[in-house]
Amino acid sequence: MKSRTDYLWMETKRPREFVNLTGRVRELVRSSGIQDGLVLVSAMHITATVFVNDNESGLLKDIEAWADRLAPPGDYEHHRTGESNGDAHLKNLLIGHQVILPVTEGDLDLGPWEQVFYGEFDGQRRKRVVVKILGE
């Protein structure tokens, strides 16, 4: 069994931002030498999301508007601690915290429109995404 672990640092300029990680994850997979396995791509913070969807700018706007409708900014119990990002915690649960992508023949094994995104909902600070590849 081989493994490789990397941490991608994220620091978005805006409070909210979608970052397409597919190219970077693919590069890590290719340079790992692992031919067959699984790669975990996971936010290490609970106010950001990692998800797979289509790289289409209109759709990314739809996702943001939808997340705001279902997990709106507002007053939360969590704000008693001085925080103001309760909605971002809920968006993490709604959209998802992580994905597992298959590695086959030394490469990411994705469908035609599958792209992996980092979705920041409380940005403008340094955060990490862990990428761990396991296989052989």
Added chain:
Amino acid sequence: MKSRTDYLWMETKRPREFVNLTGRVRELVRSSGIQDGLVLVSAMHITATVFVNDNESGLLKDIEAWADRLAPPGDYEHHRTGESNGDAHLKNLLIGHQVILPVTEGDLDLGPWEQVFYGEFDGQRRKRVVVKILGE
């Protein structure tokens, strides 16, 4: 380490359909010879879902109605591209894109009511689900 990768082709007759994949995934696990490991079952398209729940027809209707309430068909930015399936992209995020099932003693290691489903929300076309088993 051993691995086995299969692709299940799906082509539902209706635009929306739930397909119970448990038997097929179990068969792949048993015939892989892998005694202990993990199996990824993941949609390769972002307008379909893969999830674990109970195989009860009323509940599956509830899931469809619930997904329609939280991610309704309607007008989305994504439709500026000519697409009309914006709601299916959001349902993928709501319900989930993939599951990881444990493999123990050469078999799927599921609780009493756990079943794995493919949930199609933009069907009547050929799509794939990847099943990758990793273990020993």
Added chain:
Amino acid sequence: MKSRTDYLWMETKRPREFVNLTGRVRELVRSSGIQDGLVLVSAMHITATVFVNDNESGLLKDIEAWADRLAPPGDYEHHRTGESNGDAHLKNLLIGHQVILPVTEGDLDLGPWEQVFYGEFDGQRRKRVVVKILGE
């Protein structure tokens, strides 16, 4: 490749309860001797959830209230079978059924506020969570 599989029995006193599993999962990882790998933490029942978020009591109340807003108790088709827990099945889909945590240098590899929780939504009965560690 090494693996270790454990089952955590849950029996919450209340119908709904959040249980922080981080310490128990960490202990299993440390005692497994696995230095590098992945650990699956997954509900074996479909009316409970497993998720990663912040261990802050106000936030946990927010999560429960939010889940009740988006997947409210009520009348569901599933209740034709005599069950009354339709909302708990939907909360499982909303919040999530499982997480995969990275194992690095013999320990859970989590961000500063990442904690793994069991979220019970139909409790007061014995249920299991499977913890499977795979790695080397």
